[in-house]
Amino acid sequence: MLEIENVSKRFGGLLAVSDVSTRIAAGRINAIIGPNGAGKTTFFNLISGMYRPTAGTIRLRGEDVTGLPADRMARLGVARTFQATALFEHATVLDNLIVGHRLRTRSGLWDVLLRTRRCRAEERLCREKARCALDFVGLEHIEERRAGDITQEQRKRVAIALALATEPELLLLDEPAGGVNPEETDGLAALIRKIANRGITVCLVEHKMRMIMSLADRITVLDHGEKIAEGTPDEIRTERAVIDAYLGSDHADVQ
Ligand SMILES: Nc1ncnc2c1ncn2[C@@H]1O[C@H](COP(=O)(O)OP(=O)(O)OP(=O)(O)O)[C@@H](O)[C@H]1O
Ligand SMILES: [Mg+2]
Structure with missing residues:
Protein backbone atom coordinates (compact mmCIF):
# COMPACT_ATOMS: atom_id res chain seq x y z
CA MET A 1 0.00 0.00 0.00
CA LEU A 2 2.62 2.52 1.15
CA GLU A 3 6.37 2.33 0.63
CA ILE A 4 8.56 4.66 2.63
CA GLU A 5 12.16 4.88 1.51
CA ASN A 6 14.96 6.60 3.43
CA VAL A 7 12.61 9.30 4.72
CA SER A 8 13.95 12.01 7.03
CA LYS A 9 12.49 15.13 8.59
CA ARG A 10 14.70 17.80 10.08
CA PHE A 11 13.53 20.65 12.32
CA GLY A 12 16.51 23.01 12.52
CA GLY A 13 19.19 21.01 14.32
CA LEU A 14 16.86 18.15 15.25
CA LEU A 15 16.44 15.11 13.05
CA ALA A 16 12.94 14.07 14.16
CA VAL A 17 12.73 11.24 11.61
CA SER A 18 16.03 9.82 10.43
CA ASP A 19 16.42 7.75 7.26
CA VAL A 20 13.40 5.51 7.90
CA SER A 21 12.42 2.88 5.34
CA THR A 22 9.38 0.68 5.81
CA ARG A 23 6.25 -0.62 4.13
CA ILE A 24 2.70 -0.39 5.27
CA ALA A 25 1.04 -3.56 4.08
CA ALA A 26 -2.46 -3.39 2.60
CA GLY A 27 -5.28 -4.91 4.59
CA ARG A 28 -3.17 -5.23 7.73
CA ILE A 29 -2.94 -3.52 11.08
CA ASN A 30 0.47 -1.85 11.22
CA ALA A 31 1.72 -0.30 14.44
CA ILE A 32 4.38 2.28 15.19
CA ILE A 33 5.73 2.37 18.71
CA GLY A 34 8.52 4.18 20.49
CA PRO A 35 9.12 6.44 23.48
CA ASN A 36 7.91 10.03 23.73
CA GLY A 37 9.60 12.19 21.15
CA ALA A 38 10.67 9.20 19.04
CA GLY A 39 9.21 10.78 15.91
CA LYS A 40 5.96 8.81 15.59
CA THR A 41 3.63 11.77 15.06
CA THR A 42 6.17 13.41 12.75
CA PHE A 43 6.23 10.18 10.75
CA PHE A 44 2.42 10.34 10.44
CA ASN A 45 2.66 13.99 9.43
CA LEU A 46 5.02 12.97 6.63
CA ILE A 47 2.78 10.19 5.33
CA SER A 48 -0.39 12.26 5.53
CA GLY A 49 1.19 15.18 3.68
CA MET A 50 1.18 17.65 6.57
CA TYR A 51 4.97 17.86 6.37
CA ARG A 52 7.20 17.54 3.34
CA PRO A 53 10.13 15.16 4.00
CA THR A 54 13.60 16.68 4.13
CA ALA A 55 14.80 13.60 2.23
CA GLY A 56 13.43 10.32 0.96
CA THR A 57 10.55 8.98 -1.10
CA ILE A 58 6.97 7.97 -0.29
CA ARG A 59 5.02 5.80 -2.72
CA LEU A 60 1.32 5.06 -2.49
CA ARG A 61 0.22 2.04 -4.54
CA GLY A 62 3.43 2.43 -6.54
CA GLU A 63 2.89 6.12 -7.29
CA ASP A 64 5.35 8.71 -6.03
CA VAL A 65 3.44 10.96 -3.60
CA THR A 66 6.43 12.56 -1.86
CA GLY A 67 5.63 16.12 -0.79
CA LEU A 68 1.98 16.10 -1.86
CA PRO A 69 -0.14 18.27 0.45
CA ALA A 70 -2.58 16.78 2.96
CA ASP A 71 -5.72 17.47 0.92
CA ARG A 72 -4.26 15.59 -2.06
CA MET A 73 -3.28 12.69 0.17
CA ALA A 74 -6.82 12.66 1.60
CA ARG A 75 -8.25 12.46 -1.91
CA LEU A 76 -5.86 9.61 -2.66
CA GLY A 77 -7.38 7.71 0.25
CA VAL A 78 -5.21 8.55 3.26
CA ALA A 79 -7.07 9.74 6.38
CA ARG A 80 -5.84 10.35 9.89
CA THR A 81 -6.82 11.15 13.44
CA PHE A 82 -4.82 13.43 15.71
CA GLN A 83 -3.35 12.79 19.13
CA ALA A 84 -5.67 15.47 20.55
CA THR A 85 -9.20 15.43 19.14
CA ALA A 86 -10.36 18.93 18.16
CA LEU A 87 -14.16 19.16 18.07
CA PHE A 88 -16.68 21.98 17.95
CA GLU A 89 -17.37 21.76 21.67
CA HIS A 90 -20.72 23.60 21.66
CA ARG A 146 -22.91 18.38 23.10
CA ALA A 147 -19.39 17.41 21.99
CA GLY A 148 -17.95 19.24 25.01
CA ASP A 149 -19.84 16.89 27.35
CA ILE A 150 -18.75 13.49 26.03
CA THR A 151 -16.02 11.25 27.47
CA GLN A 152 -12.47 10.95 26.19
CA GLU A 153 -13.25 7.50 24.80
CA GLN A 154 -16.29 8.85 22.97
CA ARG A 155 -14.14 11.68 21.56
CA LYS A 156 -11.73 9.09 20.22
CA ARG A 157 -14.66 7.34 18.50
CA VAL A 158 -15.87 10.65 17.01
CA ALA A 159 -12.35 11.26 15.67
CA ILE A 160 -12.39 7.85 13.99
CA ALA A 161 -15.86 8.50 12.53
CA LEU A 162 -14.59 11.84 11.14
CA ALA A 163 -11.60 10.16 9.52
CA LEU A 164 -13.83 7.46 8.03
CA ALA A 165 -16.01 10.13 6.39
CA THR A 166 -13.54 10.40 3.51
CA GLU A 167 -13.86 6.66 2.89
CA PRO A 168 -10.11 6.10 3.20
CA GLU A 169 -8.11 3.11 2.06
CA LEU A 170 -5.44 3.87 4.63
CA LEU A 171 -6.36 5.11 8.09
CA LEU A 172 -3.67 6.57 10.36
CA LEU A 173 -4.59 6.60 14.04
CA ASP A 174 -2.40 8.66 16.39
CA GLU A 175 -2.89 7.26 19.90
CA PRO A 176 -6.49 6.12 19.44
CA ALA A 177 -6.58 4.90 23.04
CA GLY A 178 -4.65 7.77 24.63
CA GLY A 179 -6.13 8.73 28.01
CA VAL A 180 -8.84 6.06 28.13
CA ASN A 181 -9.24 3.31 30.74
CA PRO A 182 -8.42 -0.40 30.13
CA GLU A 183 -11.99 -1.61 29.45
CA GLU A 184 -12.56 1.26 27.03
CA THR A 185 -9.22 0.44 25.41
CA ASP A 186 -10.51 -3.06 24.67
CA GLY A 187 -13.61 -1.53 23.08
CA LEU A 188 -11.50 0.73 20.88
CA ALA A 189 -9.31 -2.22 19.90
CA ALA A 190 -12.44 -4.06 18.80
CA LEU A 191 -13.46 -1.05 16.71
CA ILE A 192 -10.02 -0.92 15.05
CA ARG A 193 -10.29 -4.64 14.29
CA LYS A 194 -13.75 -4.02 12.76
CA ILE A 195 -12.31 -1.26 10.54
CA ALA A 196 -9.51 -3.56 9.35
CA ASN A 197 -12.05 -6.30 8.66
CA ARG A 198 -13.82 -3.90 6.30
CA GLY A 199 -10.65 -3.92 4.19
CA ILE A 200 -9.27 -0.56 5.37
CA THR A 201 -5.52 -0.62 5.98
CA VAL A 202 -4.76 0.65 9.47
CA CYS A 203 -1.57 2.19 10.79
CA LEU A 204 -1.61 3.16 14.43
CA VAL A 205 0.69 4.85 16.91
CA GLU A 206 0.10 3.72 20.48
CA HIS A 207 1.82 3.50 23.83
CA LYS A 208 -0.51 0.81 25.14
CA MET A 209 1.54 -2.31 24.60
CA ARG A 210 -1.12 -4.87 25.44
CA MET A 211 -3.39 -3.38 22.80
CA ILE A 212 -0.59 -3.24 20.22
CA MET A 213 0.54 -6.80 20.89
CA SER A 214 -2.96 -8.19 20.43
CA LEU A 215 -3.94 -6.01 17.44
CA ALA A 216 -0.92 -5.47 15.23
CA ASP A 217 0.17 -7.74 12.41
CA ARG A 218 3.42 -5.85 12.15
CA ILE A 219 5.20 -3.40 14.44
CA THR A 220 7.78 -0.75 13.58
CA VAL A 221 9.81 0.63 16.48
CA LEU A 222 11.22 4.16 16.36
CA ASP A 223 13.74 5.62 18.79
CA HIS A 224 15.28 9.07 18.41
CA GLY A 225 13.81 9.22 14.89
CA GLU A 226 15.44 6.00 13.77
CA LYS A 227 13.85 2.66 13.02
CA ILE A 228 15.43 0.29 15.52
CA ALA A 229 13.31 -2.80 14.95
CA GLU A 230 10.46 -4.18 12.89
CA GLY A 231 8.54 -7.43 12.89
CA THR A 232 5.59 -9.38 14.23
CA PRO A 233 4.54 -8.85 17.87
CA ASP A 234 6.37 -12.06 18.80
CA GLU A 235 9.55 -10.90 17.11
CA ILE A 236 9.37 -7.46 18.73
CA ARG A 237 8.67 -8.90 22.15
CA THR A 238 12.00 -10.70 22.17
CA GLU A 239 14.05 -8.09 20.30
CA ARG A 240 16.89 -7.01 22.58
CA ALA A 241 17.21 -3.54 21.05
CA VAL A 242 13.55 -2.85 21.75
CA ILE A 243 13.70 -4.04 25.33
CA ASP A 244 16.85 -2.03 26.00
CA ALA A 245 16.20 1.17 24.09
CA TYR A 246 12.48 1.53 24.40
CA LEU A 247 11.02 -0.51 27.20
CA GLY A 248 13.89 -0.65 29.66
CA SER A 249 15.01 -3.95 31.09
CA ASP A 250 12.53 -3.81 33.97
CA HIS A 251 9.53 -3.04 31.77
CA ALA A 252 7.29 -6.08 32.05
CA ASP A 253 4.41 -4.73 29.99
CA VAL A 254 5.76 -5.96 26.66
CA GLN A 255 5.80 -9.59 27.84
N1 LIG B 1 6.86 21.18 14.21
C1 LIG B 1 7.97 20.88 14.93
N2 LIG B 1 8.98 21.76 15.05
C2 LIG B 1 10.09 21.46 15.77
N3 LIG B 1 10.30 20.28 16.40
C3 LIG B 1 9.31 19.37 16.30
C4 LIG B 1 8.10 19.61 15.58
N4 LIG B 1 7.30 18.50 15.67
C5 LIG B 1 7.98 17.64 16.42
N5 LIG B 1 9.18 18.14 16.80
C6 LIG B 1 10.21 17.44 17.60
O1 LIG B 1 10.50 16.23 16.93
C7 LIG B 1 10.67 15.16 17.87
C8 LIG B 1 9.67 14.06 17.55
O2 LIG B 1 8.38 14.51 17.93
P1 LIG B 1 7.05 13.67 17.67
O3 LIG B 1 5.92 14.52 18.08
O4 LIG B 1 7.07 13.15 16.30
O5 LIG B 1 7.26 12.46 18.71
P2 LIG B 1 6.25 11.31 19.13
O6 LIG B 1 6.99 10.03 18.94
O7 LIG B 1 4.96 11.46 18.45
O8 LIG B 1 6.08 11.56 20.70
P3 LIG B 1 4.80 11.33 21.68
O9 LIG B 1 4.81 9.86 22.02
O10 LIG B 1 5.14 12.17 22.87
O11 LIG B 1 3.57 11.77 20.96
C9 LIG B 1 10.53 15.77 19.25
O12 LIG B 1 11.80 16.07 19.75
C10 LIG B 1 9.72 17.03 18.98
O13 LIG B 1 10.00 18.01 19.95
MG1 LIG C 1 3.05 11.80 19.05
Missing part, protein backbone atom coordinates in the same frame (compact mmCIF):
# COMPACT_ATOMS: atom_id res chain seq x y z
CA ALA A 91 -22.16 21.67 18.72
CA THR A 92 -23.76 18.24 18.95
CA VAL A 93 -21.88 15.09 18.09
CA LEU A 94 -24.00 14.69 14.94
CA ASP A 95 -23.35 18.28 13.83
CA ASN A 96 -19.61 17.74 14.35
CA LEU A 97 -19.84 14.79 12.02
CA ILE A 98 -21.88 16.71 9.44
CA VAL A 99 -19.55 19.71 9.41
CA GLY A 100 -16.47 17.49 9.50
CA HIS A 101 -17.75 15.46 6.61
CA ARG A 102 -18.64 18.57 4.63
CA LEU A 103 -15.19 20.05 5.12
CA ARG A 104 -13.56 16.80 4.08
CA THR A 105 -15.66 16.14 0.95
CA ARG A 106 -16.51 17.86 -2.31
CA SER A 107 -18.36 20.96 -1.23
CA GLY A 108 -15.64 23.40 -0.30
CA LEU A 109 -15.84 26.06 2.36
CA TRP A 110 -17.41 28.51 -0.08
CA ASP A 111 -20.20 26.07 -0.82
CA VAL A 112 -20.81 25.68 2.88
CA LEU A 113 -20.91 29.43 3.42
CA LEU A 114 -22.98 30.26 0.36
CA ARG A 115 -25.16 27.16 0.55
CA THR A 116 -25.04 26.51 -3.17
CA ARG A 117 -27.32 24.07 -4.91
CA ARG A 118 -24.66 21.38 -4.87
CA CYS A 119 -24.26 21.92 -1.16
CA ARG A 120 -28.01 21.64 -0.46
CA ALA A 121 -28.22 18.48 -2.52
CA GLU A 122 -25.38 17.01 -0.52
CA GLU A 123 -26.87 18.03 2.80
CA ARG A 124 -29.29 15.14 3.16
CA LEU A 125 -26.74 12.63 1.99
CA CYS A 126 -24.29 14.14 4.43
CA ARG A 127 -26.68 13.72 7.33
CA GLU A 128 -27.31 10.12 6.42
CA LYS A 129 -23.61 9.42 6.09
CA ALA A 130 -22.89 11.10 9.41
CA ARG A 131 -25.51 8.93 11.14
CA CYS A 132 -24.11 5.88 9.43
CA ALA A 133 -20.58 6.73 10.61
CA LEU A 134 -21.81 7.30 14.18
CA ASP A 135 -23.62 3.97 14.08
CA PHE A 136 -20.45 2.26 12.83
CA VAL A 137 -18.34 3.60 15.72
CA GLY A 138 -21.08 2.86 18.27
CA LEU A 139 -22.15 6.41 19.11
CA GLU A 140 -25.66 6.63 17.64
CA HIS A 141 -27.10 6.91 21.17
CA ILE A 142 -25.27 10.18 21.87
CA GLU A 143 -25.73 11.98 18.54
CA GLU A 144 -27.60 14.87 20.17
CA ARG A 145 -25.15 15.31 23.02
Whole structure:
Protein backbone atom coordinates (compact mmCIF):
# COMPACT_ATOMS: atom_id res chain seq x y z
CA MET A 1 0.00 0.00 0.00
CA LEU A 2 2.62 2.52 1.15
CA GLU A 3 6.37 2.33 0.63
CA ILE A 4 8.56 4.66 2.63
CA GLU A 5 12.16 4.88 1.51
CA ASN A 6 14.96 6.60 3.43
CA VAL A 7 12.61 9.30 4.72
CA SER A 8 13.95 12.01 7.03
CA LYS A 9 12.49 15.13 8.59
CA ARG A 10 14.70 17.80 10.08
CA PHE A 11 13.53 20.65 12.32
CA GLY A 12 16.51 23.01 12.52
CA GLY A 13 19.19 21.01 14.32
CA LEU A 14 16.86 18.15 15.25
CA LEU A 15 16.44 15.11 13.05
CA ALA A 16 12.94 14.07 14.16
CA VAL A 17 12.73 11.24 11.61
CA SER A 18 16.03 9.82 10.43
CA ASP A 19 16.42 7.75 7.26
CA VAL A 20 13.40 5.51 7.90
CA SER A 21 12.42 2.88 5.34
CA THR A 22 9.38 0.68 5.81
CA ARG A 23 6.25 -0.62 4.13
CA ILE A 24 2.70 -0.39 5.27
CA ALA A 25 1.04 -3.56 4.08
CA ALA A 26 -2.46 -3.39 2.60
CA GLY A 27 -5.28 -4.91 4.59
CA ARG A 28 -3.17 -5.23 7.73
CA ILE A 29 -2.94 -3.52 11.08
CA ASN A 30 0.47 -1.85 11.22
CA ALA A 31 1.72 -0.30 14.44
CA ILE A 32 4.38 2.28 15.19
CA ILE A 33 5.73 2.37 18.71
CA GLY A 34 8.52 4.18 20.49
CA PRO A 35 9.12 6.44 23.48
CA ASN A 36 7.91 10.03 23.73
CA GLY A 37 9.60 12.19 21.15
CA ALA A 38 10.67 9.20 19.04
CA GLY A 39 9.21 10.78 15.91
CA LYS A 40 5.96 8.81 15.59
CA THR A 41 3.63 11.77 15.06
CA THR A 42 6.17 13.41 12.75
CA PHE A 43 6.23 10.18 10.75
CA PHE A 44 2.42 10.34 10.44
CA ASN A 45 2.66 13.99 9.43
CA LEU A 46 5.02 12.97 6.63
CA ILE A 47 2.78 10.19 5.33
CA SER A 48 -0.39 12.26 5.53
CA GLY A 49 1.19 15.18 3.68
CA MET A 50 1.18 17.65 6.57
CA TYR A 51 4.97 17.86 6.37
CA ARG A 52 7.20 17.54 3.34
CA PRO A 53 10.13 15.16 4.00
CA THR A 54 13.60 16.68 4.13
CA ALA A 55 14.80 13.60 2.23
CA GLY A 56 13.43 10.32 0.96
CA THR A 57 10.55 8.98 -1.10
CA ILE A 58 6.97 7.97 -0.29
CA ARG A 59 5.02 5.80 -2.72
CA LEU A 60 1.32 5.06 -2.49
CA ARG A 61 0.22 2.04 -4.54
CA GLY A 62 3.43 2.43 -6.54
CA GLU A 63 2.89 6.12 -7.29
CA ASP A 64 5.35 8.71 -6.03
CA VAL A 65 3.44 10.96 -3.60
CA THR A 66 6.43 12.56 -1.86
CA GLY A 67 5.63 16.12 -0.79
CA LEU A 68 1.98 16.10 -1.86
CA PRO A 69 -0.14 18.27 0.45
CA ALA A 70 -2.58 16.78 2.96
CA ASP A 71 -5.72 17.47 0.92
CA ARG A 72 -4.26 15.59 -2.06
CA MET A 73 -3.28 12.69 0.17
CA ALA A 74 -6.82 12.66 1.60
CA ARG A 75 -8.25 12.46 -1.91
CA LEU A 76 -5.86 9.61 -2.66
CA GLY A 77 -7.38 7.71 0.25
CA VAL A 78 -5.21 8.55 3.26
CA ALA A 79 -7.07 9.74 6.38
CA ARG A 80 -5.84 10.35 9.89
CA THR A 81 -6.82 11.15 13.44
CA PHE A 82 -4.82 13.43 15.71
CA GLN A 83 -3.35 12.79 19.13
CA ALA A 84 -5.67 15.47 20.55
CA THR A 85 -9.20 15.43 19.14
CA ALA A 86 -10.36 18.93 18.16
CA LEU A 87 -14.16 19.16 18.07
CA PHE A 88 -16.68 21.98 17.95
CA GLU A 89 -17.37 21.76 21.67
CA HIS A 90 -20.72 23.60 21.66
CA ALA A 91 -22.16 21.67 18.72
CA THR A 92 -23.76 18.24 18.95
CA VAL A 93 -21.88 15.09 18.09
CA LEU A 94 -24.00 14.69 14.94
CA ASP A 95 -23.35 18.28 13.83
CA ASN A 96 -19.61 17.74 14.35
CA LEU A 97 -19.84 14.79 12.02
CA ILE A 98 -21.88 16.71 9.44
CA VAL A 99 -19.55 19.71 9.41
CA GLY A 100 -16.47 17.49 9.50
CA HIS A 101 -17.75 15.46 6.61
CA ARG A 102 -18.64 18.57 4.63
CA LEU A 103 -15.19 20.05 5.12
CA ARG A 104 -13.56 16.80 4.08
CA THR A 105 -15.66 16.14 0.95
CA ARG A 106 -16.51 17.86 -2.31
CA SER A 107 -18.36 20.96 -1.23
CA GLY A 108 -15.64 23.40 -0.30
CA LEU A 109 -15.84 26.06 2.36
CA TRP A 110 -17.41 28.51 -0.08
CA ASP A 111 -20.20 26.07 -0.82
CA VAL A 112 -20.81 25.68 2.88
CA LEU A 113 -20.91 29.43 3.42
CA LEU A 114 -22.98 30.26 0.36
CA ARG A 115 -25.16 27.16 0.55
CA THR A 116 -25.04 26.51 -3.17
CA ARG A 117 -27.32 24.07 -4.91
CA ARG A 118 -24.66 21.38 -4.87
CA CYS A 119 -24.26 21.92 -1.16
CA ARG A 120 -28.01 21.64 -0.46
CA ALA A 121 -28.22 18.48 -2.52
CA GLU A 122 -25.38 17.01 -0.52
CA GLU A 123 -26.87 18.03 2.80
CA ARG A 124 -29.29 15.14 3.16
CA LEU A 125 -26.74 12.63 1.99
CA CYS A 126 -24.29 14.14 4.43
CA ARG A 127 -26.68 13.72 7.33
CA GLU A 128 -27.31 10.12 6.42
CA LYS A 129 -23.61 9.42 6.09
CA ALA A 130 -22.89 11.10 9.41
CA ARG A 131 -25.51 8.93 11.14
CA CYS A 132 -24.11 5.88 9.43
CA ALA A 133 -20.58 6.73 10.61
CA LEU A 134 -21.81 7.30 14.18
CA ASP A 135 -23.62 3.97 14.08
CA PHE A 136 -20.45 2.26 12.83
CA VAL A 137 -18.34 3.60 15.72
CA GLY A 138 -21.08 2.86 18.27
CA LEU A 139 -22.15 6.41 19.11
CA GLU A 140 -25.66 6.63 17.64
CA HIS A 141 -27.10 6.91 21.17
CA ILE A 142 -25.27 10.18 21.87
CA GLU A 143 -25.73 11.98 18.54
CA GLU A 144 -27.60 14.87 20.17
CA ARG A 145 -25.15 15.31 23.02
CA ARG A 146 -22.91 18.38 23.10
CA ALA A 147 -19.39 17.41 21.99
CA GLY A 148 -17.95 19.24 25.01
CA ASP A 149 -19.84 16.89 27.35
CA ILE A 150 -18.75 13.49 26.03
CA THR A 151 -16.02 11.25 27.47
CA GLN A 152 -12.47 10.95 26.19
CA GLU A 153 -13.25 7.50 24.80
CA GLN A 154 -16.29 8.85 22.97
CA ARG A 155 -14.14 11.68 21.56
CA LYS A 156 -11.73 9.09 20.22
CA ARG A 157 -14.66 7.34 18.50
CA VAL A 158 -15.87 10.65 17.01
CA ALA A 159 -12.35 11.26 15.67
CA ILE A 160 -12.39 7.85 13.99
CA ALA A 161 -15.86 8.50 12.53
CA LEU A 162 -14.59 11.84 11.14
CA ALA A 163 -11.60 10.16 9.52
CA LEU A 164 -13.83 7.46 8.03
CA ALA A 165 -16.01 10.13 6.39
CA THR A 166 -13.54 10.40 3.51
CA GLU A 167 -13.86 6.66 2.89
CA PRO A 168 -10.11 6.10 3.20
CA GLU A 169 -8.11 3.11 2.06
CA LEU A 170 -5.44 3.87 4.63
CA LEU A 171 -6.36 5.11 8.09
CA LEU A 172 -3.67 6.57 10.36
CA LEU A 173 -4.59 6.60 14.04
CA ASP A 174 -2.40 8.66 16.39
CA GLU A 175 -2.89 7.26 19.90
CA PRO A 176 -6.49 6.12 19.44
CA ALA A 177 -6.58 4.90 23.04
CA GLY A 178 -4.65 7.77 24.63
CA GLY A 179 -6.13 8.73 28.01
CA VAL A 180 -8.84 6.06 28.13
CA ASN A 181 -9.24 3.31 30.74
CA PRO A 182 -8.42 -0.40 30.13
CA GLU A 183 -11.99 -1.61 29.45
CA GLU A 184 -12.56 1.26 27.03
CA THR A 185 -9.22 0.44 25.41
CA ASP A 186 -10.51 -3.06 24.67
CA GLY A 187 -13.61 -1.53 23.08
CA LEU A 188 -11.50 0.73 20.88
CA ALA A 189 -9.31 -2.22 19.90
CA ALA A 190 -12.44 -4.06 18.80
CA LEU A 191 -13.46 -1.05 16.71
CA ILE A 192 -10.02 -0.92 15.05
CA ARG A 193 -10.29 -4.64 14.29
CA LYS A 194 -13.75 -4.02 12.76
CA ILE A 195 -12.31 -1.26 10.54
CA ALA A 196 -9.51 -3.56 9.35
CA ASN A 197 -12.05 -6.30 8.66
CA ARG A 198 -13.82 -3.90 6.30
CA GLY A 199 -10.65 -3.92 4.19
CA ILE A 200 -9.27 -0.56 5.37
CA THR A 201 -5.52 -0.62 5.98
CA VAL A 202 -4.76 0.65 9.47
CA CYS A 203 -1.57 2.19 10.79
CA LEU A 204 -1.61 3.16 14.43
CA VAL A 205 0.69 4.85 16.91
CA GLU A 206 0.10 3.72 20.48
CA HIS A 207 1.82 3.50 23.83
CA LYS A 208 -0.51 0.81 25.14
CA MET A 209 1.54 -2.31 24.60
CA ARG A 210 -1.12 -4.87 25.44
CA MET A 211 -3.39 -3.38 22.80
CA ILE A 212 -0.59 -3.24 20.22
CA MET A 213 0.54 -6.80 20.89
CA SER A 214 -2.96 -8.19 20.43
CA LEU A 215 -3.94 -6.01 17.44
CA ALA A 216 -0.92 -5.47 15.23
CA ASP A 217 0.17 -7.74 12.41
CA ARG A 218 3.42 -5.85 12.15
CA ILE A 219 5.20 -3.40 14.44
CA THR A 220 7.78 -0.75 13.58
CA VAL A 221 9.81 0.63 16.48
CA LEU A 222 11.22 4.16 16.36
CA ASP A 223 13.74 5.62 18.79
CA HIS A 224 15.28 9.07 18.41
CA GLY A 225 13.81 9.22 14.89
CA GLU A 226 15.44 6.00 13.77
CA LYS A 227 13.85 2.66 13.02
CA ILE A 228 15.43 0.29 15.52
CA ALA A 229 13.31 -2.80 14.95
CA GLU A 230 10.46 -4.18 12.89
CA GLY A 231 8.54 -7.43 12.89
CA THR A 232 5.59 -9.38 14.23
CA PRO A 233 4.54 -8.85 17.87
CA ASP A 234 6.37 -12.06 18.80
CA GLU A 235 9.55 -10.90 17.11
CA ILE A 236 9.37 -7.46 18.73
CA ARG A 237 8.67 -8.90 22.15
CA THR A 238 12.00 -10.70 22.17
CA GLU A 239 14.05 -8.09 20.30
CA ARG A 240 16.89 -7.01 22.58
CA ALA A 241 17.21 -3.54 21.05
CA VAL A 242 13.55 -2.85 21.75
CA ILE A 243 13.70 -4.04 25.33
CA ASP A 244 16.85 -2.03 26.00
CA ALA A 245 16.20 1.17 24.09
CA TYR A 246 12.48 1.53 24.40
CA LEU A 247 11.02 -0.51 27.20
CA GLY A 248 13.89 -0.65 29.66
CA SER A 249 15.01 -3.95 31.09
CA ASP A 250 12.53 -3.81 33.97
CA HIS A 251 9.53 -3.04 31.77
CA ALA A 252 7.29 -6.08 32.05
CA ASP A 253 4.41 -4.73 29.99
CA VAL A 254 5.76 -5.96 26.66
CA GLN A 255 5.80 -9.59 27.84
N1 LIG B 1 6.86 21.18 14.21
C1 LIG B 1 7.97 20.88 14.93
N2 LIG B 1 8.98 21.76 15.05
C2 LIG B 1 10.09 21.46 15.77
N3 LIG B 1 10.30 20.28 16.40
C3 LIG B 1 9.31 19.37 16.30
C4 LIG B 1 8.10 19.61 15.58
N4 LIG B 1 7.30 18.50 15.67
C5 LIG B 1 7.98 17.64 16.42
N5 LIG B 1 9.18 18.14 16.80
C6 LIG B 1 10.21 17.44 17.60
O1 LIG B 1 10.50 16.23 16.93
C7 LIG B 1 10.67 15.16 17.87
C8 LIG B 1 9.67 14.06 17.55
O2 LIG B 1 8.38 14.51 17.93
P1 LIG B 1 7.05 13.67 17.67
O3 LIG B 1 5.92 14.52 18.08
O4 LIG B 1 7.07 13.15 16.30
O5 LIG B 1 7.26 12.46 18.71
P2 LIG B 1 6.25 11.31 19.13
O6 LIG B 1 6.99 10.03 18.94
O7 LIG B 1 4.96 11.46 18.45
O8 LIG B 1 6.08 11.56 20.70
P3 LIG B 1 4.80 11.33 21.68
O9 LIG B 1 4.81 9.86 22.02
O10 LIG B 1 5.14 12.17 22.87
O11 LIG B 1 3.57 11.77 20.96
C9 LIG B 1 10.53 15.77 19.25
O12 LIG B 1 11.80 16.07 19.75
C10 LIG B 1 9.72 17.03 18.98
O13 LIG B 1 10.00 18.01 19.95
MG1 LIG C 1 3.05 11.80 19.05
